[in-house]
Amino acid sequence: MKPRDVLLGAMLAGVLVPVAQAQDEDRGPLRFSPAAGVQATAEVQEDGMLAVLLQPAGKRQRLPGAPDADGNSRLSAEDLDFDGHPELVARAAVGMVNEAVAVYRFDAGSGEFRALKAVTHGHDQCGELMGLTADAATRTLTASCRSGPMWYTDQYRFAGGQLYLYRGENVLMLGDTLNQALRWEETENQGPLAVWRTYDPAGKVLESAIGDGLGAPASGAPLRGLDATVLPARLFLFDRPGASSTKRYLVQGDQVEMLDEQDGWVKLRYRTPKQGAIDGWINVND
Numbered sequence: 001m002k003p004r005d006v007l008l009g010a011m012l013a014g015v016l017v018p019v020a021q022a023q024d025e026d027r028g029p030l031r032f033s034p035a036a037g038v039q040a041t042a043e044v045q046e047d048g049m050l051a052v053l054l055q056p057a058g059k060r061q062r063l064p065g066a067p068d069a070d071g072n073s074r075l076s077a078e079d080l081d082f083d084g085h086p087e088l089v090a091r092a093a094v095g096m097v098n099e100a101v102a103v104y105r106f107d108a109g110s111g112e113f114r115a116l117k118a119v120t121h122g123h124d125q126c127g128e129l130m131g132l133t134a135d136a137a138t139r140t141l142t143a144s145c146r147s148g149p150m151w152y153t154d155q156y157r158f159a160g161g162q163l164y165l166y167r168g169e170n171v172l173m174l175g176d177t178l179n180q181a182l183r184w185e186e187t188e189n190q191g192p193l194a195v196w197r198t199y200d201p202a203g204k205v206l207e208s209a210i211g212d213g214l215g216a217p218a219s220g221a222p223l224r225g226l227d228a229t230v231l232p233a234r235l236f237l238f239d240r241p242g243a244s245s246t247k248r249y250l251v252q253g254d255q256v257e258m259l260d261e262q263d264g265w266v267k268l269r270y271r272t273p274k275q276g277a278i279d280g281w282i283n284v285n286d
Contacts, residue, residue, distance in 0.1 A: 021077040021086070032077035034106035034113070035085055042088055044073055050090060057111055064115075066102040068092035073102075080116070080132070081105060081158055082139045088113055094130075097146050101132040118156050120165040121203030125152035138220040140166065150192070153216040159201040169194040171213050172261055177284040181235060181266075182228040184258070190214070195261050196223055210258035210266070225269070230254040237280035241265035248280060 021032050029043040041053045048067030053060055067073050067090075077086035080103055088104040104113035118129065126145035133142050141156040141163070155167040172178070172193040191214030198206045209217075209225035217223055230250045237248040241262045250256065250270060260267035264285035270278045 030075040030077060030088075032086055032088075034077070034088065035108055038106065038111075040088065040106070040113075042075055044071075044075065044090075047071060048073070050075070050088075052088070052113060054111065054113075059111055061112055063088075063090075063104055063113060064102060065090040066092045066100040068094065068100075078134065079136075080134050080141060081161075081163075082134075082136060087116065089132075099131045101129045101143075103129060103132070116163060118163040118165060119201070119203075120154075120168075121199070123168045123197070123199060123203065124154045124165050125168060125170075126154050129156075135219055140219040142216065142219070151214055155216070155219055162201065164201045165199055165203075167196060167198050167217070167219065169196050169213060169216075170261075172210070174261070174264065174266075174284055177264070178266065181231060181282060181284055182256070182258070183231055184226045184228040187212075193226070193258075197260075198223060208260040208267070210261065225258040228256050228258055228268075230256065235282055237268070237270070237278075237282060238265075239280065241281050243281070246280075248278075250282075 021030065029041050031039065031041050034040050039055045043051050044065065045051050048065060048071035050063040050065040052063060065073050073090040073092040076089045076091070078089050079085060080087045080089065085106070090102045092100050094100045103116035105116050107114045116129070126143045129143050131144040135142065139157060143154040143156070145152050150171060153169060154165060156163050157166040172195065190212050193210055194213030195208055195210050196217055197208045200206055207223045209223035211217065211226055230252055233252050235250040236246050237250055238246045242265070254270060256268040256270050258266065259269055259279070265281045265283055267279060267281050272278060
């Protein structure tokens with residue numbers, strides 16, 4: 001007996017169906033329950049569209065899916081909004097390494113599937129929910145994509161049912177100028193430096209830290225920047241990017257934490273025994 005036949009039998013018998021299922025190897029229909037009392041059957045059509053039948057209402061939908069160059073995609077039922085009910089997910093290879101993903105949530109009000117879209121405020125790198133994985137422990141979705149030689153990561157969370165960009169990165173493009181001001185420990189597998197930022201649902205930056213652009217920080221932990229050592233005899237520390245004067249400076253050998261970057265200005269945190277943490281910006285354009 002095929003897995004889909006076992007699944008159908010479990011449905012008819014009233015047995016609880018798992019919230020994560022995959023399409024059969026022969027690419028037959030995917031059958032699952034997206035909500036209590038609702039059964040969905042989804043199948044990829046020759047034109048790459050998804051044909052969906054919802055029972056007992058008998059409603060039919062045609063959804064774009066995520067077809068590859070040949071119009072094929074893999075279907076699965078995965079609980080990606082962590083509500084105990086699975087979403088309809090279509091995946092397909094794009095190019096050599098990327099994976100396109102389309103996610104459809106069942107809307108009880110309309111009795112239909114609707115595409116899952118994220119609010120990013122323009123801070124995302126992948127543009128879509130590519131290569132999507134879920135971390136149920138932190139209720140976080142992670143998208144990953146490659147552009148040129150660089151891999152990028154976008155992390156998402158839900159707030160009030162709306163998916164939003166929770167954490168993203170921006171690769172530093174400072175050339176060798178930063179190396180003349182600071183020295184930090186580099187590992188063999190470390191990629192280029194990137195600023196990682198955590199956002200609230202409105203797109204406000206909650207925290208930032210400079211770290212490995214290829215190693216996404218743990219989604220449930222606060223950001224922590226790389227530690228670095230000051231190289232020049234004096235390194236002036238400004239209150240804000242673009243400031244023209246300051247009385248503060250760091251000296252050679254001071255230990256700092258790298259936090260952020262803006263137009264060639266890098267934010268540092270210097271900890272002192274008496275004053276505690278002191279934040280400031282250095283100008284690496286000079």
